Amino acid sequence: MYTLSNRLKMFSIILMVLGALGIGYGFLTAPKTIQDVEALEKAEAHHGGGHEAAGHEATPAHEAHEASAETTPAAAEAHHDEVATEEAHAEHTTAVVTDTAHAEHAAATDTLAVAHAAEVAAPAHHKVAEKHETAVDAHAEHQEHLEHVLHQLQNKPWAALYVACIFFLLITMGVLAFYGIQWVAQAGWSPVLFRVMEGITAYLPVGSVIFFIFLLICGLDLFHSNHLFPWMVEGITDPKSEHYDALVAGKSGYLNFGFWIIRAAVFLAGWNLYRFFARKTSLKQDEAPAGDNFNYKKLFKGSAGFLVFFIVSESIMSWDWIMSLDPHWFSTLFGWYVFASFFVSGITTICMVTLYLKSKGLLEYVNTSHIHDLAKFMFGISVFWTYLWFSQFMLIWYANIPEEVTYFITRINDYTVPFWGAVVMNFVFPILILVNTDFKRVTWILVIAGSIILCGHYVDFFNMIMPATVGKNWFIGISEVSSVLFFLGLFLLVIFNALTKAPLLPKGNPFIEESKHFHY
Amino acid sequence: MSTTNKVIHALYNDDDVLMDAVKKTRAAHYHIEEVFTPFPVHGLDKAIGISPTRLAICAFIYGCTGLSVATWMMNNIMISDWPQDIGGKPSMSYIQNMPAFVPVMFEMTVFFAAHLMVITFYMRSRLWPFKAAENPDVRTTDDHFLMEVAVSGNEAEQVSFFEGTGAVEVKVIEKH
Numbered sequence: 001m002y003t004l005s006n007r008l009k010m011f012s013i014i015l016m017v018l019g020a021l022g023i024g025y026g027f028l029t030a031p032k033t034i035q036d037v038e039a040l041e042k043a044e045a046h047h048g049g050g051h052e053a054a055g056h057e058a059t060p061a062h063e064a065h066e067a068s069a070e071t072t073p074a075a076a077e078a079h080h081d082e083v084a085t086e087e088a089h090a091e092h093t094t095a096v097v098t099d100t101a102h103a104e105h106a107a108a109t110d111t112l113a114v115a116h117a118a119e120v121a122a123p124a125h126h127k128v129a130e131k132h133e134t135a136v137d138a139h140a141e142h143q144e145h146l147e148h149v150l151h152q153l154q155n156k157p158w159a160a161l162y163v164a165c166i167f168f169l170l171i172t173m174g175v176l177a178f179y180g181i182q183w184v185a186q187a188g189w190s191p192v193l194f195r196v197m198e199g200i201t202a203y204l205p206v207g208s209v210i211f212f213i214f215l216l217i218c219g220l221d222l223f224h225s226n227h228l229f230p231w232m233v234e235g236i237t238d239p240k241s242e243h244y245d246a247l248v249a250g251k252s253g254y255l256n257f258g259f260w261i262i263r264a265a266v267f268l269a270g271w272n273l274y275r276f277f278a279r280k281t282s283l284k285q286d287e288a289p290a291g292d293n294f295n296y297k298k299l300f301k302g303s304a305g306f307l308v309f310f311i312v313s314e315s316i317m318s319w320d321w322i323m324s325l326d327p328h329w330f331s332t333l334f335g336w337y338v339f340a341s342f343f344v345s346g347i348t349t350i351c352m353v354t355l356y357l358k359s360k361g362l363l364e365y366v367n368t369s370h371i372h373d374l375a376k377f378m379f380g381i382s383v384f385w386t387y388l389w390f391s392q393f394m395l396i397w398y399a400n401i402p403e404e405v406t407y408f409i410t411r412i413n414d415y416t417v418p419f420w421g422a423v424v425m426n427f428v429f430p431i432l433i434l435v436n437t438d439f440k441r442v443t444w445i446l447v448i449a450g451s452i453i454l455c456g457h458y459v460d461f462f463n464m465i466m467p468a469t470v471g472k473n474w475f476i477g478i479s480e481v482s483s484v485l486f487f488l489g490l491f492l493l494v495i496f497n498a499l500t501k502a503p504l505l506p507k508g509n510p511f512i513e514e515s516k517h518f519h520y
Numbered sequence: 521m522s523t524t525n526k527v528i529h530a531l532y533n534d535d536d537v538l539m540d541a542v543k544k545t546r547a548a549h550y551h552i553e554e555v556f557t558p559f560p561v562h563g564l565d566k567a568i569g570i571s572p573t574r575l576a577i578c579a580f581i582y583g584c585t586g587l588s589v590a591t592w593m594m595n596n597i598m599i600s601d602w603p604q605d606i607g608g609k610p611s612m613s614y615i616q617n618m619p620a621f622v623p624v625m626f627e628m629t630v631f632f633a634a635h636l637m638v639i640t641f642y643m644r645s646r647l648w649p650f651k652a653a654e655n656p657d658v659r660t661t662d663d664h665f666l667m668e669v670a671v672s673g674n675e676a677e678q679v680s681f682f683e684g685t686g687a688v689e690v691k692v693i694e695k696h
Contacts, residue, residue, distance in 0.1 A: 394619045400608070435580070 174346020
């Protein structure tokens with residue numbers, strides 16, 4: 001039997017307290033009104049203004065590059081009057097053709113103003129807007145801009161919490177899916193790890209409740225300061241409202257709060273039901289007399305049923321909880337992509353927890369061959385994730401259809417480092433480290449590789465959620481780190497507490513002998 | 521060690537017996553020249569003491585070669601030599617148009633890694649069409665296992681040793 005050490009308990013509680021404090025800080029420091037945003041922007045403009053004056057002549061090419069990158073999403077969004085957009089486009093083209101620093105610089109300034117980029121200092125915007133006779137009422141536009149930024153900044157602590165919350169919930173689901181697959185596949189190597197997997201999935205009920213409450217807060221607009229899901233905005237389906245959006249209105253048969261929250265409830269309930277049933281049946285099989293495989297067979301059938309339910313619910317879940325943050329965008333392989341991301345995270349978590357327990361001398365029958373198999377799964381599913389990531393990216397990049405491609409343009413322009421960094425962390429690093437057979441058995445190498453994979457997939461979820469909720473105002477700061485710390489502490493506390501509840505070696509599994517002697 | 525090119529052929533009809541015999545032979549410090557089996561026997565290479573294969577390392581290097589060839593080839597053709605505007609694809613630099621090249625880069629990596637590794641395997645194993653078979657006993661392709669051990673010192677003692685390891689047949693052969 002495993003006993004929860006006081007040090008681990010204290011460590012988790014400290015993580016939770018620190019996290020909770022940071023989360024609270026994030027909410028308290030978020031701007032409340034448009035005036036707050038204006039003051040923030042003024043302060044930034046003043047600060048940035050000095051820089052601009054100094055580095056103006058030196059870096060026109062750089063600015064032009066940023067500005068021209070901005071043009072495409074702005075044009076695709078078609079928020080501006082046609083004349084302005086056309087003009088910006090024309091100037092942009094000229095800049096590329098003539099390729100002189102001066103022309104590029106001029107185009108940059110104009111394009112920025114017309115495209116209404118958030119970073120541009122407010123005074124500069126006013127100045128150029130005056131010059132342009134075609135520009136719409138500058139004041140109204142400025143107010144609209146401030147409101148837009150306010151919503152994004154208010155979203156920031158919410159979105160940080162949401163990313164961490166869904167990430168740990170889905171890690172648990174990755175483990176549960178892996179567990180179900182091991183039962184159905186009658187794997188001979190993994191039964192010695194079943195208790196580890198059951199321990200990790202103990203987080204599912206806790207995570208589900210927190211996540212469901214979060215969804216209720218978003219949907220019922222309980223604190224009036226959260227705009228994570230744009231399709232929940234009041235009047236968005238009403239043609240008479242100023243918030244009317246024909247595209248979202250067309251999807252309202254699917255994207256409406258009642259149906260959405262019922263789906264969430266059904267999925268979470270279904271997953272928790274399987275988890276509860278699997279744990280109970282697995283423990284019952286331990287006490288069954290030798291040769292009595294009734295519970296084993298029951299769980300085999302239950303797992304097969306769960307996997308069918310899981311793949312359907314997982315796909316719909318990814319549309320509901322992640323894709324609907326960008327309600328104008330759609331992608332068919334998105335469900336698989338999300339699945340690959342949390343599946344590999346789940347397997348990595350199993351590996352890390354196993355290595356920890358093994359280092360404490362608690363998993364007598366787990367040998368390097370079991371670890372090697374887990375590492376192979378980490379390697380293989382990392383490559384699978386990359387395959388789906390690339391398939392989604394390349395198809396959209398290649399066809400370059402405006403309504404789809406904005407998704408990647410905002411990510412590449414505003415999230416350059418996280419966007420490409422996720423590929424490096426989730427693909428390049430694992431493929432170079434875990435390709436070696438000997439490395440797959442070395443604890444410290446696996447701990448490093450596992451940490452990088454887990455961080456990489458956090459960044460992956462960050463990339464999916466943040467651009468839709470906070471846009472350019474992202475930053476991995478106190479809110480984001482604290483949210484992760486809080487959920488990490490909770491996760492560790494719950495799973496290691498669950499591991500103390502049952503012996504770490506399942507006795508009654510018909511494959512347990514084979515698993516104990518598994519050798520690769 | 522006497523200067524003779526005599527070898528002992530010990531035949532077995534079960535892989536478990538063969539594995540035991542290999543271990544005993546190694547313990548008795550007789551030099552195993554070769555073992556012929558009709559199918560792969562798990563763990564036999566370790567029992568004989570053959571060093572691990574480096575074929576996987578070769579494959580990795582071949583894969584890197586393939587990736588380099590694909591990158592060089594497409595950069596040369598699509599970017600350097602004749603950068604045409606094909607359907608608006610950006611052919612100003614390799615990195616700008618890279619997503620379109622990835623399928624080729626991937627396939628070339630796999631192609632080089634797989635084929636060159638197989639050819640390396642054939643060369644290292646000395647396998648080619650019309651090669652004369654080196655099989656000492658036709659039964660080893662069907663249901664018998666044969667261990668070939670160099671004769672050193674007392675021949676009769678060695679023969680009785682192999683008969684004691686469960687061999688169904690022990691022969692002394694003069695090798696040319």
